[in-house]
Amino acid sequence: MPDRGHSLTIDHAWPEGAQTTLDFVERDA
Known part of the structure; x- marks a missing residue:
């Protein structure tokens, strides 16, 4: 996801x- 920082939510x-x-x-569960 480009242009996404740590403040995703x-x-x-x-x-x-x-x-x-x-x-x-x-998928990974």
Whole structure:
């Protein structure tokens, strides 16, 4: 995810980051 800092959850694109995290967790769980 380019242009994403550590403030992912409050970034203007947080839904994208949240979905990416969910996909990662579900895939590796």
